[in-house]
Amino acid sequence: MTTAPTSADTSGVLRKLFLRVGVLPFFLAIALVVFSLMSAKFLTGQNLVNVARQSVYLVLVSLGQMLVLVSGGFDLSVGTAIALTSVVSAVSMTWAAGVMPDAIWLAIVIGIAAGGFTALMVGLVNGVGVAYFEVSPFIMTLGVSSVGAGLALFLTGGVPVSGLPFAFGDTFGFGKWFGVPVPVFIAAICIVVMWLVMSRTPLGTQIYAVGGNIKAAHLSAINTKRTLMVSYILCSLIASLTGLLLTARVESGEANLGGSMALESIAACVIAGVSLRGGIGKVQTVVLGAFFIVMVQNGMNLAQISSYMQMVLLGGLLILAVIFDQMRYRMIMRGR
Amino acid sequence: MPLLSTHGLTKDYPGVRALNAVDFDLNAGEVHVLFGENGAGKSTLISMLAGATSPSEGTIYLDGHAMNFDTVARAKSHGVYTVFQEFSLIPTLTVAENMFLGQEPRAGFLIDHGEMRRRAQEIFDTLGFALSPTAQVTSLSRAQQQMVEIAKAFHGDLKVLILDEPTASLTDREVDHLFAFIKQQKAKGVGIVYISHRMQEFARIADRVTVLRDGAKIGTVAMTDTDEAHLVEMMTGRAIAEIYPVIATTPGAVVLEIKGLSTPGVAPSSLSLRAGEVLGVAGLVGCGKSRFFRAMMGLTAHQTGTVILKGQDITHLSTREIIRRGLYYLSPDRKAEGLDLAKTSHDNLGLNVVTSGTASKRGWINWRVVRERVAEIADRVELPHDYRAKYVSQLSGGNQQKVLFGKAFGQDADVYIFDEPTVGVDMGTRAALYLKIKSLAEAGKAVVVISSDLPEAINLSHRLLVFAHGHVTAELARADATEDTVLKHFFVESEPTL
Numbered sequence: 097m098t099t100a101p102t103s104a105d106t107s108g109v110l111r112k113l114f115l116r117v118g119v120l121p122f123f124l125a126i127a128l129v130v131f132s133l134m135s136a137k138f139l140t141g142q143n144l145v146n147v148a149r150q151s152v153y154l155v156l157v158s159l160g161q162m163l164v165l166v167s168g169g170f171d172l173s174v175g176t177a178i179a180l181t182s183v184v185s186a187v188s189m190t191w192a193a194g195v196m197p198d199a200i201w202l203a204i205v206i207g208i209a210a211g212g213f214t215a216l217m218v219g220l221v222n223g224v225g226v227a228y229f230e231v232s233p234f235i236m237t238l239g240v241s242s243v244g245a246g247l248a249l250f251l252t253g254g255v256p257v258s259g260l261p262f263a264f265g266d267t268f269g270f271g272k273w274f275g276v277p278v279p280v281f282i283a284a285i286c287i288v289v290m291w292l293v294m295s296r297t298p299l300g301t302q303i304y305a306v307g308g309n310i311k312a313a314h315l316s317a318i319n320t321k322r323t324l325m326v327s328y329i330l331c332s333l334i335a336s337l338t339g340l341l342l343t344a345r346v347e348s349g350e351a352n353l354g355g356s357m358a359l360e361s362i363a364a365c366v367i368a369g370v371s372l373r374g375g376i377g378k379v380q381t382v383v384l385g386a387f388f389i390v391m392v393q394n395g396m397n398l399a400q401i402s403s404y405m406q407m408v409l410l411g412g413l414l415i416l417a418v419i420f421d422q423m424r425y426r427m428i429m430r431g432r
Numbered sequence: 433m434p435l436l437s438t439h440g441l442t443k444d445y446p447g448v449r450a451l452n453a454v455d456f457d458l459n460a461g462e463v464h465v466l467f468g469e470n471g472a473g474k475s476t477l478i479s480m481l482a483g484a485t486s487p488s489e490g491t492i493y494l495d496g497h498a499m500n501f502d503t504v505a506r507a508k509s510h511g512v513y514t515v516f517q518e519f520s521l522i523p524t525l526t527v528a529e530n531m532f533l534g535q536e537p538r539a540g541f542l543i544d545h546g547e548m549r550r551r552a553q554e555i556f557d558t559l560g561f562a563l564s565p566t567a568q569v570t571s572l573s574r575a576q577q578q579m580v581e582i583a584k585a586f587h588g589d590l591k592v593l594i595l596d597e598p599t600a601s602l603t604d605r606e607v608d609h610l611f612a613f614i615k616q617q618k619a620k621g622v623g624i625v626y627i628s629h630r631m632q633e634f635a636r637i638a639d640r641v642t643v644l645r646d647g648a649k650i651g652t653v654a655m656t657d658t659d660e661a662h663l664v665e666m667m668t669g670r671a672i673a674e675i676y677p678v679i680a681t682t683p684g685a686v687v688l689e690i691k692g693l694s695t696p697g698v699a700p701s702s703l704s705l706r707a708g709e710v711l712g713v714a715g716l717v718g719c720g721k722s723r724f725f726r727a728m729m730g731l732t733a734h735q736t737g738t739v740i741l742k743g744q745d746i747t748h749l750s751t752r753e754i755i756r757r758g759l760y761y762l763s764p765d766r767k768a769e770g771l772d773l774a775k776t777s778h779d780n781l782g783l784n785v786v787t788s789g790t791a792s793k794r795g796w797i798n799w800r801v802v803r804e805r806v807a808e809i810a811d812r813v814e815l816p817h818d819y820r821a822k823y824v825s826q827l828s829g830g831n832q833q834k835v836l837f838g839k840a841f842g843q844d845a846d847v848y849i850f851d852e853p854t855v856g857v858d859m860g861t862r863a864a865l866y867l868k869i870k871s872l873a874e875a876g877k878a879v880v881v882i883s884s885d886l887p888e889a890i891n892l893s894h895r896l897l898v899f900a901h902g903h904v905t906a907e908l909a910r911a912d913a914t915e916d917t918v919l920k921h922f923f924v925e926s927e928p929t930l
Binding site: 296297304305314316375 | 731750751755756761763770772774775782783786788792795796799823826839843
C-alpha cells in the first residue's frame with residue numbers, strides 16, 4: 097500500500113538531487129559501497145583522514161579549474177603551471193639561499209614569489225589569448241602547456257632541483273599550524289576564499305554570467321574579456337600554490353610534477369556538476385568532487401588495482417560524468 | 433479540387449497555440465499570398481506544409497490525399513518545395529554543391545562534378561539568374577545567396593512552391609526575374625504560396641490573399657476584390673485602444689543626440705531624444721533600424737558620427753561603459769543574447785542588480801538586498817510567483833520577455849532602447865509590457881521603441897522615425913503617423929547609396 101507512493105517520492109527526490117548537484121552523490125554512494133566491500137581498511141577513520149590529506153592538492157587545482165570551466169572554457173595547462181612553479185621556485189630559492197645563507201626565510205619568500213610570478217605569466221598568456229585574441233581555450237592552454245613543460249625541462253635539464261632549505265619542506269610539506277597539517281590549513285583557507293569570491297562578490301557573479309551567456313553578460317554591462325582573463329589568471333595562481341606545496345612535500349623542484357592534474361581536475365569538476373558549457377558549478381561540490389577522485393584512487397590502491405588500470409578507470413569515469421552532464425543539461429532545458 | 437489544402441491545422445508549443453484550426457487551400461497555377469503580422473502564424477503554417485514541423489492537430493491534403501509530411505525530405509518527394517527565409521547554405525561549399533547537397537549526380541561512387549555544374553547552369557539560365565555554379569557561397573552577396581536558395585528548390589518535379597519573403601533582400605531587377613519565373617511556373621500549373629509584407633507586390637503576382645492574425649485565419653480574399661487599406665485592416669483589425677495605452681508626454685531636456693552616425697548598411701543619420709518621450713522607429717526587417725542603434729551602443733563598429741548622452745560624448749566608449757552611463761539596450765533576441773536559459777528567472781534578474789552595484793558594499797554582495805530588489809522587479813513586470821525559481825528555458829516566450837524587461841529595471845538608466853520588445857509574445861503579455869514602457873516614459877525616461885510591427889511602432893510613440901534601405905526616410909509627428917503614410921515611406925524606391 098505505502099510502497100508505491102514512497103518509491104515515486106524517492107525517484108522524485110533523486111531526480112531533483114541530480115538536477116541540482118549532478119551525478120556526484122550517486123557516484124560517491126556507489127564508490128563507498130564498492131570499496132568498503134573490496135577492502136576492510138577502506139572505511140576506517142585513519143584511511144579517510146589519509147584521503148583528506150592526500151586530496152588537498154587536487155582540491156586546490158580543481159577550485160582553479162572550476163573558475164575557468166564556469167567561465168565557459170577549460171585549462172589544460174594547470175599541470176604545467178605546477179611544474180614551472182616547482183622548478184622556478186626551487187631554482188631561485190636554492191640560488192638565494194646560497195647567496196645569503198643567513199636569511200633562509202628571505203630566500204624562501206623570494207622562491208615563492210618567483211614561482212608565483214611565473215604562474216601569473218602563464219595565466220596572463222592564457223587569459224589574453226582566450227579573451228582578447230579569441231583563441232579557443234583548448235588550443236590556447238594546450239599550446240601553453242607544451243611551452244611551459246618545455247621551459248621547465250630546459251631550465252633543469254630534466255634533473256630534479258635539490259638542496260632546498262630544510263625550513264621550506266618542514267613548514268609547507270610536513271608542518272602543522274594549530275595542530276592541522278599546513279597544506280590542509282592552506283587549502284581550507286582557499287576553499288573559504290573561493291566560496292566567498294564565487295558567491296559573495298560581483299566577480300563571481302560575472303564569471304557565472306559570462307559562462308552562462310556571454311552576449312547577455314555583455315549587454316548587462318559586464319567587462320566580459322577582463323572577466324575571462326581574470327579567471328585564467330586565478331586558476332593559474334591556485335595551481336601555482338599547489339605547485340609550491342607539492343615542491344615542499346617532495347623537497348625538490350621537479351619538471352614532472354602535476355602531470356595528470358589537468359585531467360583529474362577537469363574530472364573532479366565535471367563529476368561535481370560543473371557544466372562544460374559554462375555558467376554552472378559550485379565550490380562546495382567541487383571540493384567533494386576532488387575528494388571523490390582521490391578516494392577512488394585510494395580505494396583502488398587498497399584493492400590492489402594497478403596504476404595503469406587506474407588511468408583507464410579514471411578516463412572512463414570522466415566520460416561517464418560528461419554523458420550525465422549532457423543528460424542533466426537537456427533535462428534543465430526541456431523542463432521535464 | 434484544390435492542389436493543396438489544410439483542414440483544421442493546429443500547432444501547439446509549450447504554453448502557446450501558434451496556429452489555431454486553419455483551413456487553407458491552394459489551387460494549381462495560383463499564387464496565394466499569406467499575409468499577417470510577425471507572430472501571426474504564417475511561418476508556423478508553412479513550416480508544417482514544408483514538413484519542418486508536424487501539426488498538433490489537423491490534416492494536410494495534396495491532390496485530395498491526406499499527407500504526413502514528417503520531414504522536409506518527404507514533402508520534397510511529393511513535389512512540395514520550400515524556400516525558407518533563413519538560409520540553409522553551407523558557406524564553404526560551392527553554389528552547385530549546395531544546390532545538389534544530398535542528391536548529387538553520381539558517376540559510379542564519385543560525384544559527377546561536371547554534370548552537377550551543367551545542371552546548375554541550366555537552372556540559372558531558366559531563372560535568368562547571373563550566378564556561377566563554381567562560386568564559393570561565402571563570396572556571394574546576400575541577394576545572390578537568396579537566389580541560390582531559390583534555385584535550390586527548383587529541381588525535381590515541382591508541384592507546390594512555398595516562398596517565405598523571397599524578395600526581402602533582392603534588388604528590383606532581381607525581383608523582376610523572380611516574378612517572371614513565378615509566372616512561368618504558374619503557367620505550368622505549379623501552385624505557389626507566397627509570404628511577403630510588401631503589399632505593392634501583391635497586385636503584380638497574387639491571385640488570392642489569406643490573412644492570418646494571432647494564429648487564426650481571418651479570411652481569404654481574391655486580389656481583385658480587395659485593396660491595401662482593406663488588407664491592413666484585416667491584418668491589424670483589433671481594438672487598438674485596448675492594447676496600446678495612452679502615454680502622457682511632457683518632453684524635457686534633450687538627453688540623447690546622435691549626429692550623422694553611420695555603419696555598414698546604414699547611411700549617416702541623426703536624431704535627438706528628449707526625456708519623457710517615446711520615439712518609435714519603424715521599418716521592415718533588414719532596413720537598418722536595428723543596426724543603427726546597435727552601432728550606437730558600440731555592439732558593432734560605426735564609421736562616422738557622434739553620440740552625445742546628457743552632454744557627454746560617448747561615441748567611442750565600450751558597450752559596457754555606455755550602459756553604465758545610462759543607456760539601456762534590450763536585445764531583440766532574448767535567447768541568443770538576452771537571457772541565460774540554463775538559470776532561473778531569479779538569477780537572470782539578479783545579474784543586473786549585481787552589476788548595477790547598488791546591492792554591494794565594499795565589494796561584497798548583499799544577497800538579501802539582491803533578493804528584495806529581484807522580488808520587487810518580478811512584481812513590477814508581473815512575473816507569476818510560480819515561475820520565479822524556474823529555469824528560464826522552461827518559461828513561455830511571453831514570460832521570458834517579462835524577465836528580459838525585468839533585467840532593464842535592474843539598472844537605473846536615463847534612456848531605454850527596446851529593440852523588438854514584443855517579438856513572439858502573446859497579446860495579453862504585450863499589453864502588460866506596453867504599460868511598463870508607459871510607466872518608464874511617464875517617469876521621465878527617454879524611450880526608443882524599434883519595431884518591425886507597424887501598429888506597435890505607431891501606437892506607442894510620440895514621434896516616429898521610418899527607416900528604409902539604410903536611410904531615415906521620414907520623421908512623423910504622432911498625428912501624421914497613420915499606417916498608410918508610414919507604409920509609403922517603407923517602400924521609397926531608392927537604391928541604397930552605400
